[in-house]
Every structure is written in C-alpha cells, then in structure tokens.
Amino acid sequence: MKQLSKEQQIRILLIEDDLMVQEVNRMFVEKVKGFTVVGVAANGKEGREKVKELQPDLVLLDIYMPKEDGLQAISELRQEQLDVDIIAVTAANDTLTVKKLLRYGVVDYIVKPFTFERLKQALDQYKEMYDKLRKTDKISQDKLDEVMQQKEQSKQGELPKGLHSVTLKQILDFLQQIDCPKSAEEIGSEVGLARVTVRRYLNYLESTKKVEMELTYGTIGRPIQLYRLIKSDNEVRS
Incomplete structure (x- = not known):
C-alpha cells in the first residue's frame, strides 16, 4: 500500500471501458474531498500503461473489460511490482472472483450497481487509513492494530448485535x-x-x-x- 505525501491529494486513475460510467465515476470521485482523477483508461492493458506514466496512488478498476480484463490487469501490475493501490469494481459477486481479488491485495471491492455513498465510504476509509500511516516512517504493533481495527469497524458500521x-x-x-x-x-x-x-x-x-x-x-x-x-x-x- 502506497505512502502519500502530506501535501498532495490522492491521485486516482479510472480504468473502465464504458465511457458513460467512466464519466459518472469521475464525477463521483471528484465530489469526495481529498481526491482527484488524473487519468482514465478503457481496458486493462491501457490502464497498466497509464499506471506507469501517471503513477497514481489509487486505481478504480473495473473487472469485466475487453482486450484485458481487470483480473489480468491486477495480476500484471502485481508481477511488475508497481506501487499502486486498487479498488476493484465488479458486476460479479461469486466467491471465486472475490477470493482472487483479495489475494491480489485490493483495498476494497464494490459490486455493481453501486451508489455514490458506497464509493465515498471506500474512498474515505482509504484516506483515513493512509492519513495515519503516512505520519511516520515506522509503526508499532499497537498503532498497526488500531489502523486495522478501525478499517474493520468502518466496514462493520453500527450494526445491531448479532448482525455481521x-x-x-x-x-x-x-x-x-x-x-x-x-x-x-x-x-x-x-x-x-x-x-x-x-x-x-x-x-x-x-x-x-x-x-x-x-x-x-x-x-x-x-x-x-x-x-x-x-x-x-x-x-x-x-
């Protein structure tokens, strides 16, 4: 996961083949404080090239795309050890796809159709975690536990007892x-x-x-x- 400077906004690359969805995603992202879209790509191959060129902090990556889908793109990005975080967006909710995404280390995954509120939750959670991590070069176990627990609590929200x-x-x-x-x-x-x-x-x-x-x-x-x-x-x- 990427270390960010204190001054910069979090820079996002959108990888999405549908131009209309691409534009909606751009508008959604730029409504969230602290984030800016630095580029777009229409498939995984173009997206990987844009990652190298633009060096974004975070990629919002669609999974089902022509030429090179999101899973293949993530695999290539990890093999090339490019320093970028990924939020996956997928129309699939099958266990196999979710397991693959988790193994590739995505910081979140969002199932289509999704709302602005769900994307904002993912971005805010990402920013909150990195605001804590970037304040120091080294981190203690206690601090790491705090960050990870906060991430889980953000996902859990205020659910009634017995609900998960x-x-x-x-x-x-x-x-x-x-x-x-x-x-x-x-x-x-x-x-x-x-x-x-x-x-x-x-x-x-x-x-x-x-x-x-x-x-x-x-x-x-x-x-x-x-x-x-x-x-x-x-x-x-x-």
Missing part, C-alpha cells in the same frame, strides 16, 4: 442483482443462509430504508413477504 457486515454484504449483493422481489426463503436458498437468518437482516435493512417489503398472497391465501432493494437515483449500473 460480511453476511449483510452477501445479502445486499444478491439483492442488487435481481429485478423482482424475493422472499426471505428464496434469498436464503440463493445465498446459502437459513430463512430466519435472512429475515433478521432484511428487517434491519427495511428499518434503515435500504429495502422495501411488499405482501403478496400464495395459492392458499397465506401472505408472503417479498423484499427488493430500494434503488438510489445515483447508482452506477453498467
């Missing part, structure tokens, strides 16, 4: 991929969780206005609760 950020993200990622509402049982079947567990998370998400619930009636007249994600007006989708 990883499970919450798993359910949210699934809801982002569907167009029609699903029951807790259907969601649980898809993500591999018990219905009662999913229901607890859905109740929390409903209370925080992240999902909405609607009632329908089955063939024998029993009410079924269906849930869908409340879409934000400022979502990045493609």
